[in-house]
Amino acid sequence: MVDQGSSSAPRVHAKDLTFAYEPTTPVLSGVSLDLNGGEMLFVLGANGSGKTTLLHLLSGGLKPNGGSVQLAGEATELLAPRELARRMAVVPQSLDGVSGVHVLRFVMGGRYAHVPTWGSPSAEDEAAVQEALEQADASQFQDRMMGQLSSGQRQRVLLARALAQKAPTLLLDEPTNALDPEHQVAVLDLIQRQAQSGTAVLVVTHDLNLTSQYASRVLLLAGGRVAAQGSPEEVLRPEILTPVYGSRLWFGAFPDSGRPIVLPRGR
Amino acid sequence: MSTRPRSLLPIWLLGLSALVLLTLGQVAIGSTGRSTWAEALQAVGGVLGWGDPLPGADQAIHELRLWRALCASLAGAALAISGVYLQGLFRNPLAAPGVLGVSAGATLGATLAILLVGGYGPELLLEGTRSWTPYALSFCSFLGAVATVALVLSIARGPGRSDAATLILVGVAVNATLGGIFVAIQALVLDDWAVAQAMLAWNFGTLRDREPYHVGMILVGLIPALLVIPRAAFALDLFAGGDTDARRLGVSTRSMRWMVVAVASGATACAVSAVGAIGFIGLVVPHITRSLVGSGHARLLPASALVGALLLPTLDLLQLGLMGRAVLPPGALTALLGGPFFLFILLTQTRERSW
Numbered sequence: 310m311v312d313q314g315s316s317s318a319p320r321v322h323a324k325d326l327t328f329a330y331e332p333t334t335p336v337l338s339g340v341s342l343d344l345n346g347g348e349m350l351f352v353l354g355a356n357g358s359g360k361t362t363l364l365h366l367l368s369g370g371l372k373p374n375g376g377s378v379q380l381a382g383e384a385t386e387l388l389a390p391r392e393l394a395r396r397m398a399v400v401p402q403s404l405d406g407v408s409g410v411h412v413l414r415f416v417m418g419g420r421y422a423h424v425p426t427w428g429s430p431s432a433e434d435e436a437a438v439q440e441a442l443e444q445a446d447a448s449q450f451q452d453r454m455m456g457q458l459s460s461g462q463r464q465r466v467l468l469a470r471a472l473a474q475k476a477p478t479l480l481l482d483e484p485t486n487a488l489d490p491e492h493q494v495a496v497l498d499l500i501q502r503q504a505q506s507g508t509a510v511l512v513v514t515h516d517l518n519l520t521s522q523y524a525s526r527v528l529l530l531a532g533g534r535v536a537a538q539g540s541p542e543e544v545l546r547p548e549i550l551t552p553v554y555g556s557r558l559w560f561g562a563f564p565d566s567g568r569p570i571v572l573p574r575g576r
Numbered sequence: 577m578s579t580r581p582r583s584l585l586p587i588w589l590l591g592l593s594a595l596v597l598l599t600l601g602q603v604a605i606g607s608t609g610r611s612t613w614a615e616a617l618q619a620v621g622g623v624l625g626w627g628d629p630l631p632g633a634d635q636a637i638h639e640l641r642l643w644r645a646l647c648a649s650l651a652g653a654a655l656a657i658s659g660v661y662l663q664g665l666f667r668n669p670l671a672a673p674g675v676l677g678v679s680a681g682a683t684l685g686a687t688l689a690i691l692l693v694g695g696y697g698p699e700l701l702l703e704g705t706r707s708w709t710p711y712a713l714s715f716c717s718f719l720g721a722v723a724t725v726a727l728v729l730s731i732a733r734g735p736g737r738s739d740a741a742t743l744i745l746v747g748v749a750v751n752a753t754l755g756g757i758f759v760a761i762q763a764l765v766l767d768d769w770a771v772a773q774a775m776l777a778w779n780f781g782t783l784r785d786r787e788p789y790h791v792g793m794i795l796v797g798l799i800p801a802l803l804v805i806p807r808a809a810f811a812l813d814l815f816a817g818g819d820t821d822a823r824r825l826g827v828s829t830r831s832m833r834w835m836v837v838a839v840a841s842g843a844t845a846c847a848v849s850a851v852g853a854i855g856f857i858g859l860v861v862p863h864i865t866r867s868l869v870g871s872g873h874a875r876l877l878p879a880s881a882l883v884g885a886l887l888l889p890t891l892d893l894l895q896l897g898l899m900g901r902a903v904l905p906p907g908a909l910t911a912l913l914g915g916p917f918f919l920f921i922l923l924t925q926t927r928e929r930s931w
Contacts, residue, residue: 370820394826401824404817406667409871418814422826427806429874474825 318382319343320478320509321397326366327375328359336362337533339376346477349501349510351520353544354530355553360513361402363530364482367511368399380478394422398471400481403463408456412466415455416442419473438473444499445469446492460487468496478509485516497523517571521545522563529553545569584875591882595649598889602645603638605893607901611638643786647851648892648906649885650794654847656865656884657801659858660877661840664812665833666743672859673844675747677724679855680754682848685720686778687761689713690771714793714849717778721845724750725837780907781852783892790850797846801839802881808836809873816871854907856914857884863921 321344329335337359344350354360365371367378369385378385380396388396398419407415419441420434442448447465450458458466464487471479481500485493497519504510504525514520520527520541527544529537531553537544544550547560550571561570604616615630619638622629629635655673662671673679689712728750732743758779765771777784811832814822823829844858864887865880891909896902904912 365820368824370823390823390828391826394824399824401821404821407817410813410816411870411872414813414872418817418825421810421814424810429806429810 318379319345320381321367321511322379322382323363323367323376324379325376326363326373326378328362328366328371328373335533337366337373337530340530340533340535341376342528342535342538344478344509344511346507346509347504349504349512349523349525350528351524351526351541352511352513352528352530353515353517353520354536358530358553359533360530361482364399364480364511364513368397368480369393391422394474394476396476397478397480398474398476400467400471400479400484402482402486403460404467408454410455412447412453412455412458413438413442413451415466416447416451416470416473419470422474437475438469441469441472442466444472446495446499461489461492464488465492465496468499472503477507479503479511481510481512483514484512485514485519493519517545517550517569521568521570522566541568545571584869584879588882591886595882595885595889598886598893599642599645599649602648602889602893602896603641605896606637606641606644607896608637640785643788643791644783644892645889646791647786647794648783648889650791650798651847651851651854652857652861652884652886652888653881654794654798654801654843654884655854655857656861656880656887657798657877658840658844658847659862660865660873660880661801661808661812661836662858663862664873664876665815665836665840667815667818668744669863670744670859672856672862673840674853674855674858675744675751676841677728677747677750677754678721678841678844679848679853680751680758681724681727682717682721682845683778683853684754684758685723686713686717686849686852687758687775688720689716690774690778691761691765711789714790717849718845721848722841724754725841729837777905778852780905781854783851783902783906786851793850794847797843798881801843802878804835804839805874805877808832808839809877812836812873813871852905852907854888854910856910856918857888860910860914860918860921861887863918867921 321342323340323342326337326340327335328337340359340363342350352360352363362371366373369378369388372386380388380393385393416438417430417434420430420437423437424430424434439448442451445465445468447462447469450462450466455463455466464484468481468484471481479500484496484500488496493516500510500512501523512524524541527537527539527541528535529544529549536553537549546569547558550558557574559572559574561572562568563570600613600616600620603619604611604613615634616638618627619630619635620642621627622635623639623642630638658673658678662673662676663669665671693713728743728747731750732746758775762772762775765775811822811827814825814827815829819829848854861884862876862880865876865883868883869875869879888906888910891913892902892906895904895909
C-alpha cells in the first residue's frame with residue numbers, strides 16, 4: 310500500500326462532526342475520530358445511533374453541518390471524486406439496481422478512478438480485478454450476473470470491487486451481515502490482512518463478538534455521540550454496553566484469548 | 577465474458593455493409609418507381625463527384641431519395657443512442673428521449689415557428705421569402721427541445737436527482753401539457769391547410785423533401801453523442817448502482833449527468849428538428865441492442881447507434897417496397913410496429929431485465 314500525504318497526519322481525521330437530516334433532530338453531534346494505517350477500527354452502536362451516517366460523512370457522500378473530515382491532512386470536500394476514490398474505498402451494505410450487471414464488469418467498477426478519463430481499462434486493471442476477485446474468494450462466479458448470486462456471494466463481490474480500488478483506506482458497512490459463520494471469519498481475515506499490509510480499515514457492525522476478535526480499536530456511538538472508545542477489552546464491558554444496548558446481555562470470555570464475548574440473552 | 581470484449585469487428589463490418597446496401601436500396605426504390613443498382617450507384621457517385629451524374633431530373637429524384645435515406649439512418653442512430661444514454665443515466669428502461677419531453681418540445685418549437693412563418697404572428701419569418709426560413713424553423717425546434725428538457729429536469733429537482741419515478745411522472749405531465757398546446761394550436765389553424773399539414777409532419781415525422789442541410793443538422797447532434805462515448809461509457813455502467821455508489825467509485829456524478837443529458841437531448845433535438853418527432857426508436861432500439869451485446873455501455877452505445885441506423889431505413893424501405901409509396905409518416909410506422917414489438921419483448925423477457 311502506498312502511503313499518501315504527510316506521514317504524520319492520520320489517514321482519516323474527523324473533527325467535531327455534526328449532522329442532522331432535520332434541524333431539530335441531530336443524528337451526530339461532535340463526533341471526532343482518527344484512523345491510522347494498519348488499524349482496524351470497529352464502530353458499534355444501537356440502531357439509529359448514527360453509524361451509517363458517520364460512514365457517509367467520512368466517505369464524502371454527505372456534507373457535515375459542522376466539523377470536518379481530512380484524508381491524510383487534506384479536506385475531503387476539496388478532493389475530486391476520482392482522487393477520493395483512489396484514497397478511500399467503501400463497501401456498502403447492499404446495492405440495488407445492479408442485478409443485471411456481470412460480476413466481472415461490476416468489480417471492474419473499482420478501477421474507474423485508475424482508468425484515464427477518456428480511456429478504457431488496461432491489462433493492469435484486469436490483473437487488479439482478478440487479484441481482488443481471488444482475495445475475496447469470488448473468482449469462481451465472475452462470469453455470472455450479480456442477480457444470480459446469493460447475498461453472501463454478493464457481499465464478497467462488493468468486497469472484491471473495493472479491493473480492486475487499491476485505496477489505502479477501506480470503509481465497510483456491516484460487511485458480515487449476509488454471511489455464514491465460515492465466510493464471516495474468512496472475510497474478516499482478509500480485511501485483517503489488508504490492515505496488516507498498511508490499509509486503514511473502519512468497520513461499521515452490530516457483531517460484538519467479531520469486533521472483540523478483530524478490532525484493534527472500538528468506537529461506540531450512542532445517540533449520535535461517542536459513548537466510549539478504546540480496545541475491545543475496554544469497551545465491551547457491562548458498565549459501558551448496558552446503557553447502550555440494555556441489560557439483556559450475557560458477558561463472558563473466549564477461553565484461549567480471554568477476549569470478551571457478548572451475547573443477547575433470551576428469557 | 578471478458579471485460580475486454582471479444583472483437584466485434586466482423587459484426588460491425590456486417591452491420592455497416594448492411595447500412596450501405598440499405599442506403600443504396602433506398603436510393604433505388606422510391607415512390608416514383610424503381611431503378612437499378614447501377615443507376616443508384618451512379619446517382620450516389622454523382623453526388624460525391626466520383627463520376628457523371630444521371631441525366632437531368634433523374635439525378636434530382638435520386639438525390640432526394642439519398643437525403644431521405646441518410647436522414648432516416650442518421651436520425652435512427654441519434655434517437656437510439658439518446659435512448660441508451662438516458663436509460664443508463666436514470667437507471668430506468670422507460671427514460672427514452674420522448675419521455676423527457678424532448679420530442680414534444682421540439683415539435684412545439686417547430687409549430688410555433690410555423691405559426692410565425694404562416695403569418696399568424698408578428699412578421700418575424702415570412703413564408704418562403706427568406707432563405708434562412710427553414711433553418712430558423714429547425715432552430716426553433718431545437719430551442720423547444722432544450723427548453724422542455726430543462727423544464728422537466730428542473731421540476732424533477734434538476735438532474736441532481738435520479739429519482740426515476742418522479743422524473744418520468746414529470747415527463748408525462750409536461751408531455752401531456754405540450755401535447756394539449758399542440759392540439760389547441762392545430763385546431764386554431766385547421767383552416768389553413770398548408771400550415772396544419774406542416775405541423776402534422778412535425779408530430780409524426782417526415783422524410784419527404786429532405787435536403788443536405790437536414791442531414792448536416794442531424795450530424796451536428798449525433799457526432800458529439802458518438803464522440804463522448806469513451807468518456808461516458810464506463811461511468812454510465814457505474815450509475816447502475818445509484819449516484820452515491822458511482823461517486824464513491826470516482827465518478828463526478830454531477831458533471832457526468834449534465835454531459836449525458838446535454839448530448840442525449842442535443843442528439844434528439846437535432847434529429848427531431850430535421851425529421852420531426854419519430855417515437856419508439858429511442859425506447860425500443862436500446863432494448864433490442866441490449867439483448868444482442870449486453871448492458872456494458874462501451875458496446876451498447878455504438879451498437880445501438882448502428883441498430884437505430886438500420887431499423888428506421890428498413891421500416892421505410894419495407895413500406896416503399898410493399899405499398900409502392902410512402903403512405904405513412906415514419907413516426908406512425910415506428911409506433912405501429914414498435915409498440916407491439918415492445919410489448920412482445922416485455923412479455924417474453926423472463927429474466928430480470930439487464931438495463
